[in-house]
Amino acid sequence: MPEPRxxxxxxxxxxxxxxxxxxxxxERTVNIDRRAYLSVESFxxxxxxxxxxxxxxxxxxxVCRRFAExxxxxxFAKVATRFSKHGLERLDKICSHxxxxxxxxxxxxxxxxxxxxGGEQIEQLLESQGTHHGYLDPxxxxxxxxxxxxxxxxxxxxxxxxxxxxxxxxLQHVQILRVQDEADRLLLDMMEESELPRAAMLDLKWxxxxxxxxxxxxxxxxxxxxxFSRFSGPMMNSQSALVIKDRIPQTxxxxxxxxxxxxxxxxxxxxxxxxxxxxxxxxxxVFSAAKNLQAVHVGFPTRSPLELGLEEIFHGVQWEKLRAxxxxxxxxxxxxIVQLARRHRTVxxxxxxxxxxxxxGSMWKDVLAMLxxxxxxxxxxxxxxxxxxxxxxxxxxxxxxxKDGSLEGSESxxxxxxxxxxxxxxxxxxxxxxIEYDSDDEHSLADTxxxxxxxxxxxxxxxxxxxxxxxxxxxxNPASADDLGDNGIFVFxxxxxxxxxxxxxxxxxxxxx
Numbered sequence: 001m002p003e004p005r006x007x008x009x010x011x012x013x014x015x016x017x018x019x020x021x022x023x024x025x026x027e028r029t030v031n032i033d034r035r036a037y038l039s040v041e042s043f044x045x046x047x048x049x050x051x052x053x054x055x056x057x058x059x060x061x062x063v064c065r066r067f068a069e070x071x072x073x074x075x076f077a078k079v080a081t082r083f084s085k086h087g088l089e090r091l092d093k094i095c096s097h098x099x100x101x102x103x104x105x106x107x108x109x110x111x112x113x114x115x116x117x118g119g120e121q122i123e124q125l126l127e128s129q130g131t132h133h134g135y136l137d138p139x140x141x142x143x144x145x146x147x148x149x150x151x152x153x154x155x156x157x158x159x160x161x162x163x164x165x166x167x168x169x170x171l172q173h174v175q176i177l178r179v180q181d182e183a184d185r186l187l188l189d190m191m192e193e194s195e196l197p198r199a200a201m202l203d204l205k206w207x208x209x210x211x212x213x214x215x216x217x218x219x220x221x222x223x224x225x226x227x228f229s230r231f232s233g234p235m236m237n238s239q240s241a242l243v244i245k246d247r248i249p250q251t252x253x254x255x256x257x258x259x260x261x262x263x264x265x266x267x268x269x270x271x272x273x274x275x276x277x278x279x280x281x282x283x284x285x286v287f288s289a290a291k292n293l294q295a296v297h298v299g300f301p302t303r304s305p306l307e308l309g310l311e312e313i314f315h316g317v318q319w320e321k322l323r324a325x326x327x328x329x330x331x332x333x334x335x336x337i338v339q340l341a342r343r344h345r346t347v348x349x350x351x352x353x354x355x356x357x358x359x360x361g362s363m364w365k366d367v368l369a370m371l372x373x374x375x376x377x378x379x380x381x382x383x384x385x386x387x388x389x390x391x392x393x394x395x396x397x398x399x400x401x402x403k404d405g406s407l408e409g410s411e412s413x414x415x416x417x418x419x420x421x422x423x424x425x426x427x428x429x430x431x432x433x434x435i436e437y438d439s440d441d442e443h444s445l446a447d448t449x450x451x452x453x454x455x456x457x458x459x460x461x462x463x464x465x466x467x468x469x470x471x472x473x474x475x476x477n478p479a480s481a482d483d484l485g486d487n488g489i490f491v492f493x494x495x496x497x498x499x500x501x502x503x504x505x506x507x508x509x510x511x512x513x
Contacts (some may be wrong), residue, residue, distance in 0.1 A: 012070060019060065019074050073103045079168075080108040082179060082211065083157060085147045094162050095167035103166040109161075110179040111213040113188075113204035115145035140183060152212070161220040162318040173230040173261075174221065176213050178206060207268070210237035215247060222251050229292075232263040238275040241266075245282040252282065253289035260321075261284075261295040265328065269304035276308055284315040292318045299328030302355050302385070303396065308335040326352030326382075331389050334362035338370045345374050352382040363488045364499070369481035371503045381503045383496040391490040478502055503505045 060071050081091040084179065087110070095101045151157050165171070188204055214236070221228060266272070287293075298313060300306045310332055322344050341351065351371070358364060364386065371381060478484050484502065485495060 013328060014374035019057065019071060026498045032508055062152060072100060076100050076103045078106045078108070079104050079164075080110055081164075082110040083112060083148075083151070083209075084144075085151065088151070088157055088160050094273070095160075095164040098167060101164070101167035102169050105170055106173040106175065107164070107171060108175045108177055109213055110177050110216060111209050112179055112181070113184060113206050114209040114212070115141070115148055116205055116208070141187065158216045158219065161216055162223050165220045165224040165226045169227065171228045173232070174217060174226075174228050175231075176210070176217060176233045176236070178210070178235045198504055201482060206235075207237045207239055210235075211240045211243045214240040218251075218255060222255060229258055230261040231259060232261075234263065234265045235267045236264055237268050238266045238272055238279070239268075241279040241282060242275060248249075252285055256286040256289035257291065259290045260292050262290065262293060263295070263297040263326075265297070265299040267301055269301045272300060272304055273307045276306060277312065280308075280312050280315075283313045284317075287314060287317045292321055294321050296322070297324075297328070298350065299326070299332065299354070302329050305329045305331045305355065305389075305392070306358050307331055310340055314340065316343075320347065322347055324348075324350040324352070326350075326354065327356065329355040330354075331357045331359055332362075333359050334364070334366045339369050341367075341371060346376050348375060349377045350381070351375075351378065351385075353386055354382060354384045356386050357392045358387075359389050363486055364491065365481040365484050365486040368484060368486075368499055368503055372481070378504055381500050383491075383500055385489050386496055388489060394424055398445040477505070489504060 015387070057071055057074050058068055076094065081087045094104075184204060214233070220226075266276075287296075296319075306329065310327075310330070325340075325344065325348060337353065337356070341348065353367075355359060358367075371378060478498075484499060
């Protein structure tokens with residue numbers, strides 16, 4: 001039998017190197033304690049390969065049985081499924097083949113807005129806009145609505161999700177994302193501009209979609225005893241937390257006990273404080289049971305900071321393994337931040353305080369001094385858009401009413417102007433024609449919230465964000481918190497960037513005591 005020649009003679013290792021050039025190593029992820037983790041691993045949507053790359057991997061697997069086996073992890077390590085007839089059918093096929101499903105490590109559930117009752121005047125709506133494109137055919141919307149109702153009635157999604165969570169024996173990360181196609185976006189835009197009664201139209205809502213997706217995913221994970229340890233929901237609805245509290249309270253601790261990482265961002269501002277206060281006991285149950293947490297992030301809409309105290313959500317819980325902690329859009333007293341950080345001063349390596357507004361009587365210099373002087377392991381701190389509550393309110397009062405979603409184009413920390421303060425996807429009324437997420441970190445510079453330029457470079461002492469510099473009397477850098485220029489009124493961009501460096505920039509020679 002002749003020996004293989006050409007590509008067939010290459011070793012498996014070389015073939016994997018070739019595939020790495022098409023699609024990155026499916027097992028390579030960002031370390032939990034790195035600055036990029038809370039953004040890249042959890043809030044970034046699944047990066048679907050370009051059509052040419054997907055075709056290249058498919059063609060590679062068609063060469064022979066050996067090539068097909070080598071290419072499987074590159075196709076199925078990350079599975080993204082849309083809540084739709086076609087999406088669920090595809091998921092069912094994948095999880096029906098164990099040799100494929102066993103490689104899945106990350107599952108992203110792409111959930112569209114749900115169609116609600118109505119639609120009698122949708123033809124009149126489209127005609128009034130003078131639109132006759134095929135993708136705005138009223139029958140298209142009715143078909144999508146009928147498909148959704150059929151799935152909900154038959155519980156097909158719940159059945160397939162249970163099957164998938166059972167088949168994904170290597171699953172690590174579960175993610176729920178909001179998704180919207182161009183036709184839905186155009187329809188919603190038309191309804192906002194139309195004078196027709198909204199009840200007579202085929203309306204779309206995110207709240208029921210988020211509630212249903214959260215419930216079915218939670219039940220599937222519980223039913224199958226999935227090995228997952230990470231959950232992220234970067235665009236959760238606050239009512240979904242209340243539904244979990246009411247429907248599956250006894251099983252929440254079991255799910256929470258499996259978590260190493262939890263990232264939640266609630267993007268609806270309606271009755272936010274009341275709903276979060278009602279869910280306070282649920283948070284206590286979850287965080288108390290999640291004894292193995294290494295990374296946690298809880299955030300809210302930039303334009304609507306949460307008014308609750310920090311411990312109304314975290315309840316004084318101390319995690320012995322915590323490495324990265326993040327909060328977003330909160331009105332707090334300085335002492336609340338200090339006390340939480342102090343509980344984790346020996347283990348915490350990263351702290352994100354995005355869009356945090358200090359209340360009157362508090363000063364950022366008190367927080368910064370504690371972080372610099374007491375945190376034993378801190379490698380990075382992010383203070384993006386931190387400010388004082390009064391100044392924040394004044395900026396909003398003087399601004400136009402702008403949706404959060406319309407300001408998501410800011411990709412860097414380099415902007416000083418007021419719109420840079422607002423970047424998070426908003427409520428049901430804030431939409432995009434793609435997967436919605438907080439994209440600020442994806443393209444930002446090395447010293448911004450993403451950390452180093454390349455996601456694969458760890459935040460070691462020679463990186464920009466953690467490079468030590470001398471702050472002793474022979475340096476031009478501030479020697480103490482009183483020299484940071486904190487006026488207790490407002491914080492500007494260059495100032496808080498300097499604060500980030502000052503907190504972690506202890507001189508290795510002069511700050512050992």
